[in-house]
Amino acid sequence: MSDWVAPKERVTHATRNGGANGAPVYITGTGAFLPGEPVGNDRMEDFIGRMPNGCSALGRRALRWNGIEGRHYALNPDGTWRYSNASMCAEAVRRALDAAGLCVTDLKCLSAATTQGDLLVPGHASAVHGELGAGPLEVASFQSVCASSLMAAKYAWMSVRSGEATCAAAVAGEFSSRWFRPAFYENTAHVDERGRLAMAADFLRFTLSDGAGAVVMEPQARVDGPSLRLEWIDLTSLAGQFDPCMWAGATASSRVDVDGGWARLGPAASFANGALALQQDFSLLKSVIRAWVGVYLEKVESGRIDPTAVDHLLCHYSARSLRDEIVGLLEATDAMIPQDRWFTTLAESGNVGSASIWIMLDKLVRSGRLHPGDKVLCIVPESGRAMVGFMMLEAVEQL
Amino acid sequence: MAALRTVDEHEAQVAAVMRRLAVVWTSFEARLEATPLIRKLNRGRFELGDYHAFLIQLRQQVKDGALWMSRAASNVGEAHLELRSALMRHAVVEHRDFRLLEADFVASGGELALIQAGEKNIGSEALSGWMFNEASQPNPFGLLGAMFIIEGLGSIKATDWGERVRDRLGLRPEAVRFLLYHGENDSGHIQEFETMLRMVLPSDLVSRRIVRCAEVVARLYALQIEEVTA
Numbered sequence: 001m002s003d004w005v006a007p008k009e010r011v012t013h014a015t016r017n018g019g020a021n022g023a024p025v026y027i028t029g030t031g032a033f034l035p036g037e038p039v040g041n042d043r044m045e046d047f048i049g050r051m052p053n054g055c056s057a058l059g060r061r062a063l064r065w066n067g068i069e070g071r072h073y074a075l076n077p078d079g080t081w082r083y084s085n086a087s088m089c090a091e092a093v094r095r096a097l098d099a100a101g102l103c104v105t106d107l108k109c110l111s112a113a114t115t116q117g118d119l120l121v122p123g124h125a126s127a128v129h130g131e132l133g134a135g136p137l138e139v140a141s142f143q144s145v146c147a148s149s150l151m152a153a154k155y156a157w158m159s160v161r162s163g164e165a166t167c168a169a170a171v172a173g174e175f176s177s178r179w180f181r182p183a184f185y186e187n188t189a190h191v192d193e194r195g196r197l198a199m200a201a202d203f204l205r206f207t208l209s210d211g212a213g214a215v216v217m218e219p220q221a222r223v224d225g226p227s228l229r230l231e232w233i234d235l236t237s238l239a240g241q242f243d244p245c246m247w248a249g250a251t252a253s254s255r256v257d258v259d260g261g262w263a264r265l266g267p268a269a270s271f272a273n274g275a276l277a278l279q280q281d282f283s284l285l286k287s288v289i290r291a292w293v294g295v296y297l298e299k300v301e302s303g304r305i306d307p308t309a310v311d312h313l314l315c316h317y318s319a320r321s322l323r324d325e326i327v328g329l330l331e332a333t334d335a336m337i338p339q340d341r342w343f344t345t346l347a348e349s350g351n352v353g354s355a356s357i358w359i360m361l362d363k364l365v366r367s368g369r370l371h372p373g374d375k376v377l378c379i380v381p382e383s384g385r386a387m388v389g390f391m392m393l394e395a396v397e398q399l
Numbered sequence: 400m401a402a403l404r405t406v407d408e409h410e411a412q413v414a415a416v417m418r419r420l421a422v423v424w425t426s427f428e429a430r431l432e433a434t435p436l437i438r439k440l441n442r443g444r445f446e447l448g449d450y451h452a453f454l455i456q457l458r459q460q461v462k463d464g465a466l467w468m469s470r471a472a473s474n475v476g477e478a479h480l481e482l483r484s485a486l487m488r489h490a491v492v493e494h495r496d497f498r499l500l501e502a503d504f505v506a507s508g509g510e511l512a513l514i515q516a517g518e519k520n521i522g523s524e525a526l527s528g529w530m531f532n533e534a535s536q537p538n539p540f541g542l543l544g545a546m547f548i549i550e551g552l553g554s555i556k557a558t559d560w561g562e563r564v565r566d567r568l569g570l571r572p573e574a575v576r577f578l579l580y581h582g583e584n585d586s587g588h589i590q591e592f593e594t595m596l597r598m599v600l601p602s603d604l605v606s607r608r609i610v611r612c613a614e615v616v617a618r619l620y621a622l623q624i625e626e627v628t629a
Contacts, residue, residue, distance in 0.1 A: 241433040243441050253443045283559060284441060287428055290555070294425020297418050325555075325589075332589055333418035334411065386429075 022161035027228040027393065029100025029216040030362040033091040033173075034072040034349060035083050039209075047073040048180040048205060053195035059206030071209030071350025073177045081178065084118045088212035089173035090131035092358070096169060096214040099365075100222065104134040107216075109168035111140045111155040113148035113354045115176065116248070128171060138165065145246060146316065147235060147382035148172065149354040150389035153215065154233045160217045172354035173212030179248075179278055180205040189251070189274035200252065200279040208278075209350035213358025221396050226365060228376065228393040234304070235389045236295045238288075242386035245288050248278045285383055292381045292388045293326055299390065300335045311374040312364060313337045316346060316356035317381055337377070343369070357391075372397035412601045413593060419610045420547045427548060427617035428556070434624045440560065445567050448629035451509050455517035456627050457577070458500040460620075463527045464549065465494030471534035471542050479538070482598045489546075499577045506574035522623030529619060533612060540599040544613030547592060548620060557581035 039047060041063055063069075074083045083091075089112060097103055110132070112125035119127065123141025138159070142151040149172040156168035185191055190198040197205070221227035244255045251273055254260030262270035270276055299305040330336035345360050352359055357380050364370060376393040431437050436453060439445040472486035504514040519527060533539050561578025564570065572579060599605050 238429055241429040243432070243438070256442065281441075283563060286559065287432060290425050291429050294422055294429070297422050297425070301418055301422060328589055329417075329421055332414065332593060333421055334414035335418060 022158075023163060023219040025157050025160045025217050025219060025230045026221045026396065027215045027230055027361075028218045028222045028225075029096040029098070029102065030214070030358065030365050031092045031095025031097070031099055032211065032213045032355075032359040032362040033088050033095060034211040034352075034359070035074040035088060036072050038070040038348065039073055040070055041068075044071075044206065046077050047075050048177050049079065049182045051182055051185065051191070051195060051197050058199050058202045062203045062206045066207055066351065067347055068207070068350050070348045071352075072211055074175050074210040075177050075181075079181055081175075083175070084127075084131075085114055085116075085173045085175040085212075086118050086124065086127035086131045088175065088210070089114075089124075089128040089171045089214070092173065092212035092214040092355075093128065093132060093169050093171050093216075096171075096216045096362075099225075100216040100218070101224070102167065102216065104132055106167050107132075107134060107137060107169055109138040109140075109156060109159045109165035111142070111152040111159075111168060111170045113142040113144070113152035113170070113172040115143070115145050115148065115174055115353050116179070117141075117143070118175070124173075128173075144354075144387070145382045145384035146354050146356065147380050147384075147387045147389040149213075149357050150233055150235055150378075150380050150391055153230075153391065154235065156215075156217050157230050157233060160219050163219075166219060168217045169214055170217070170358075171212065171214035172358055174208065174353040174355050175210050176204075176208040176278065176353065177210050180208075184277060188272055188277065190277055198274075200281065201274075201277045203280055203282070204246070204278050207351050209352055211349065211352040211355050211359060213352075213355045213362055215358055215361065226370060227396050228365070228370075229396050231392040231394060232304075233389065233391045234299070236387065238291050238295075238386035242288060242291065243284065244281070244385045245284045245383040246278070246280045247384065249275060251275050252279065252281065280383065288383050288386045289326065289381075291386050293329065295388050296379070296390075297333060297335055300333075305377065305390070305392070307335050307337050309375050310337050310377045311341060311371075312369070312376045313342045313379065314344070314357060314360045314364065314376065315342065315379040315381070316344070316351060316360065317379075343367075370395045409597070409601050412606060413596050416596060416600065416606045416609055417589075417593065420544060420613050423544075423610065423613045423617055424548060424551050427621060430617075430621045431556075431624060434621065434627075436624055436627045440563055440567070443567065445564065446629060447507065447568055449627075450507060450564055450568060450570075451504060451514075452627050452629045454500050454504045454507075454509070454577075455514050456520055456523050456623055458497045458504075458514055458517060459519045459523045460526060460623065461493070461500060461577075462497040463530065465490045465496075467527075467530040467534040467542075468493070470531065471539045474535065474537055474539055476538050479540075479598060482540075482595060485595055485598075496577065499580070503574055503577050506576075507568070507570055520623060520626035522619060522621070522626045526616065526619040526623055529615060540605045541608035541612035543592070543595055543599065544609040544611065545616040546595075547609075548613050548616045550592065552620075553581040 112128045114124045117124040125139035125141040140155045142148045153170040156170040159165040159168045190201045249262045250260045262275040343364050345363050374395040378391040380389040468490040472483050475483040557578045561575045565575045
């Protein structure tokens with residue numbers, strides 16, 4: 001094929017397996033913070049509120065499809081907030097540092113990710129640093145959707161790897177439930193004359209929830225506890241070919257227009273036409289899922305990922321929600337990682353966007369299931385504008 | 400060399416070819432997303448003229464499809480009679496499908512004479528010419544790669560496109576039968592396709608050719624869609 005073929009591997013093999021280009025990097029501590037008590041499916045609307053026409057049939061379907069049975073909200077039932085996004089992230093960082101046997105003063109670099117921070121400006125990392133209250137630090141903010149977690153992790157990993165920092169934390173947090181309160185939809189184009197919320201918005205309302213997770217990275221493994229060597233992080237964006245699939249800040253028809261962003265019409269008009277709500281394009285999502293699988297299969301094909309060598313697969317997309325055709329394709333191509341190696345907290349912790357991967361990793365580390373030499377593959381698909389991230393870890397023997 | 404290979408090696412090569420084809424497919428699908436025609440469909444700007452232009456090009460390609468498949472069947476040697484039968488059956492099933500496209504064209508307000516007089520665009524010309532050339536080779540097993548791409552369009556994309564065209568243009572289902580009907584008929588095609596692959600593998604030469612043909616067809620098919628203009 002002539003010019004552009006596919007997101008070809010750009011593997012710099014020197015960076016593989018802790019090669020010659022830098023120091024090995026270890027995750028020496030993990031931490032998760034889930035606000036409040038677990039909220040079952042029957043009580044969700046006590047927190048996110050009820051739309052005028054009662055509970056949503058689509059929302060119930062979304063739950064069945066996702067297999068989510070519980071989640072946590074940073075909201076109180078009256079709509080007031082227990083935490084901010086940044087304060088949840090700060091708590092996750094403290095817990096990760098504590099697990100590593102370190103404290104805030106040891107931290108040299110803070111790399112933070114979120115889908116939507118507490119303020120529009122400045123960046124999320126500054127807000128988390130403010131909540132942590134530590135002295136001068138290097139910070140970096142990453143805003144995207146789920147894959148922002150691995151963008152932040154890559155920054156932390158490269159900082160330690162290059163010797164720029166001796167201790168870096170990557171944190172990700174979400175407080176999406178606050179955008180799901182009825183006041184964010186009422187009197188907008190997303191609600192029809194019978195008071196029903198459009199599917200594009202309702203699905204996410206019943207899918208996403210709140211929390212934060214963090215990891216601490218250092219150039220040496222712990223001497224008194226488990227560590228994970230971070231072998232590589234690969235991020236692939238296909239935004240050059242796909243339109244936004246999950247977005248906020250524009251209507252569906254104006255999402256790619258040069259003058260389509262919410263600020264063009266101003267806040268009041270953009271609120272009314274539904275531009276401010278978080279939305280999902282379902283027909284595009286089907287293509288995006290196949291595109292993720294394509295990137296994964298390329299990594300299998302190039303040898304970057306050996307499915308038979310993966311002991312634990314962490315993916316915040318549940319196996320049961322992958323359609324049969326995708327599972328059939330993975331099996332037909334010798335690329336399926338058997339479902340008994342999939343480790344997930346999706347059912348009990350919900351889909352916490354960018355934070356999910358760290359919440360799952362924290363649970364895996366604390367589960368006692370990890371043995372020295374185990375390979376842990378983390379896959380973070382992001383429907384935002386067709387992106388997918390991969391991270392390979394190896395549990396190391398305690399010295 | 401086939402006799403020296405084990406059953407496991409045979410299956411591993413089938414899986415490896417499937418994997419390479421799936422990668423070609425997904426990069427093809429992403430390329431389609433970036434074409435002007437599909438972007439219009441995604442962005443709510445698809446008009447009746449776009450649908451008609453699309454049907455005119457599909458007709459060219461569908462009409463030729465059964466013909467190159469027949470030609471390919473006639474070039475399959477005696478050692479692969481089962482594959483020859485499969486290709487011939489396939490050609491019989493599909494060789495009248497272009498009439499359905501004509502009916503959709505008319506049911507959506509187009510004139511029959513217009514679609515029948517339609518000319519291939521540059522991508523359709525290239526695709527058709529290349530397919531007949533490949534089908535004219537002895538034992539043209541590489542065309543299985545072409546079938547993977549074209550059948551994938553039927554089973555994966557057609558219904559979705561059909562539903563969006565129908566909803567966007569407010570058409571009756573009778574005017575979108577080709578797109579809607581293909582999706583219904585092509586389920587389970589992965590298994591059927593694997594069966595055909597097993598008939599021609601293991602062979603390193605053949606597996607390379609199958610993947611190469613898939614790459615060429617994916618590129619030329621996308622060129623055909625890129626060139627669709629109302």
